[in-house]
Amino acid sequence: MTRRFQLQRRRDPGGGRCCVPQCTAPGGFDSHRSFHRFPQDETQRKTWMRNVRRPYLVVTRSMAVCSRHFVPADVTKRCLREGAVPRLFAWNRFSRPASSPSGCGTSPPPEDESRGEAMDVGMSLRCHEKLLEKVEKKLQKKLLEKKVEKKLLEKKLLQKKVEKKLLQKKVEKKLLEKKVEKKLLEKKVEKKLLENKLVEKKLLEKKLLEATLKQKFGLERFSTSDDDIRFYTRFSSYSHLQAFWKQIEPATGEMVRVLPRPSAPSTTADPPLQPSPRLLLIDELFLFLMYLSLGLKEEDLADRFNIHPTAVGEIIETWAHFLYALLGAVGIWMSPENIRATMPGVFGQFSDTQVLVDSVEMRCEMPSSFLSQRETFSLYKSHTTLKGMIGVSPHGAVTFVSSLFSGSVSDTELFRQSGIFPLLDKDMAVMVDTGFRIDELVPCKVYRPPFLSKPSELSHDEVLVPEDVARLMMHVEKSTRRIKENKLFDTVIPPTVAGCINQLFVVACLLTNFQNRPRVEARAEEVTVC
Numbered sequence: 001m002t003r004r005f006q007l008q009r010r011r012d013p014g015g016g017r018c019c020v021p022q023c024t025a026p027g028g029f030d031s032h033r034s035f036h037r038f039p040q041d042e043t044q045r046k047t048w049m050r051n052v053r054r055p056y057l058v059v060t061r062s063m064a065v066c067s068r069h070f071v072p073a074d075v076t077k078r079c080l081r082e083g084a085v086p087r088l089f090a091w092n093r094f095s096r097p098a099s100s101p102s103g104c105g106t107s108p109p110p111e112d113e114s115r116g117e118a119m120d121v122g123m124s125l126r127c128h129e130k131l132l133e134k135v136e137k138k139l140q141k142k143l144l145e146k147k148v149e150k151k152l153l154e155k156k157l158l159q160k161k162v163e164k165k166l167l168q169k170k171v172e173k174k175l176l177e178k179k180v181e182k183k184l185l186e187k188k189v190e191k192k193l194l195e196n197k198l199v200e201k202k203l204l205e206k207k208l209l210e211a212t213l214k215q216k217f218g219l220e221r222f223s224t225s226d227d228d229i230r231f232y233t234r235f236s237s238y239s240h241l242q243a244f245w246k247q248i249e250p251a252t253g254e255m256v257r258v259l260p261r262p263s264a265p266s267t268t269a270d271p272p273l274q275p276s277p278r279l280l281l282i283d284e285l286f287l288f289l290m291y292l293s294l295g296l297k298e299e300d301l302a303d304r305f306n307i308h309p310t311a312v313g314e315i316i317e318t319w320a321h322f323l324y325a326l327l328g329a330v331g332i333w334m335s336p337e338n339i340r341a342t343m344p345g346v347f348g349q350f351s352d353t354q355v356l357v358d359s360v361e362m363r364c365e366m367p368s369s370f371l372s373q374r375e376t377f378s379l380y381k382s383h384t385t386l387k388g389m390i391g392v393s394p395h396g397a398v399t400f401v402s403s404l405f406s407g408s409v410s411d412t413e414l415f416r417q418s419g420i421f422p423l424l425d426k427d428m429a430v431m432v433d434t435g436f437r438i439d440e441l442v443p444c445k446v447y448r449p450p451f452l453s454k455p456s457e458l459s460h461d462e463v464l465v466p467e468d469v470a471r472l473m474m475h476v477e478k479s480t481r482r483i484k485e486n487k488l489f490d491t492v493i494p495p496t497v498a499g500c501i502n503q504l505f506v507v508a509c510l511l512t513n514f515q516n517r518p519r520v521e522a523r524a525e526e527v528t529v530c
Helices: 042-051 112-215 226-233 238-254 281-294 298-305 309-328 336-341 345-350 370-376 411-417 460-472 474-484 501-515
Strands: 035-037 064-066 353-363 383-392 398-401 429-431 445-447
Touching: 226 238, 226 281, 238 281, 238 309, 281 298, 281 309, 281 501, 298 309, 309 501, 336 353, 345 460, 353 398, 353 411, 353 474, 370 383, 383 411, 383 474, 383 501, 398 501, 474 501
Parallel strands: 353 429, 429 445
Antiparallel strands: 035 064, 353 383, 383 398
């Protein structure tokens, strides 16, 4: 039996093909289908566009949605209900209810045969649509599988590209590391060469400095040799001398210099002498100490320091007066409490000794005057001498220095005129040599080796006591030897320094407290005196 259906002629020029994706309805009108344009309302139009999955669709007059996508209740006599929106699509598996034989709301034909044929056509269409949906699903599934395969392939290609890039980066990294290692090696080589050059430069500078210092005579030349410092200055080391210099340096700003004596006006037209180059203050001190320690001639010192001999004399006299005033202002006399605190154990029964006194004689040139010769001649030295007195504490420090007197003065008179009397009291004791007969002059106890004033024998106690006193008097004799180690006083004193010989003697005695430690330490081991 052949079923027939008739197509409706298109009267509305605005109708067209359905714009819904996957819709296979033909564009012509029939008794089961109608087409509806997009609404004019903007909100409702966007709802239609969202439902048909075409949110960015540019709506034109020819675009429409067929009645298959509306529920039957929204379509009445080919007209849409107000506010109706499309809801039935291929992706939500739409199906029209069986109660509506007319897919688009058209009135059925009056004849029963036409109604049956229309229902058969609707069923055929629905079956066809389901078949199309299955085919579409299979196609979509295949497309999806191909897309997945394509993505996997792309992923593999991308992974290979990434691996290739990683490999390239590793190779580049290795090359870069090799370059860096090469540069580091080159830098190390350059650094080593530079260090060698610096070492060579320092060696050359050191040699140049040594050569310069050898040409220039000064303290810095001997800064690396403590033996030379000890030889030239009597200080134990270079650092020891620098410590002494730091103590006196602030006072050098108030130093009063001895000016050269004005010479008589010359009748000749000789050019004036050029002034000698000025030495550093520390080098002037070095020159002065060399003069004391070695007793060098002024001409010798002038040649060493490359200055005029007259300048040498001025420097010696200036520093003699300066150190005499500076060091002499320091109180070197020790209180009884400090003496007892530093008393060595070797003094035993003589622990109340405050000072050990002895005389120092220095030979000088014989004056031309017979009266002066008689005053300065010493029977003990068989030469014209100058005589001074020093006092030493029991632990070996110089605590008293007198002025110089003529060599003919006796030890007792020297003690009387030295000025030590105001420093002594009855609670003290003084240890002296045999020549100092001062028992009736001082208010304190006197320890002295006994001597035979009359032709008689000494008692047993008088024999034992001198041995103890003589042993202890060696401390002051060692201090005297320290002073005599200055060659200026060990030889005949020249008349050129007669004007400042007293200052030179006092400074030499006071410097012994700075140049060396005391001969006897306060914490020395206890020694029993027999």
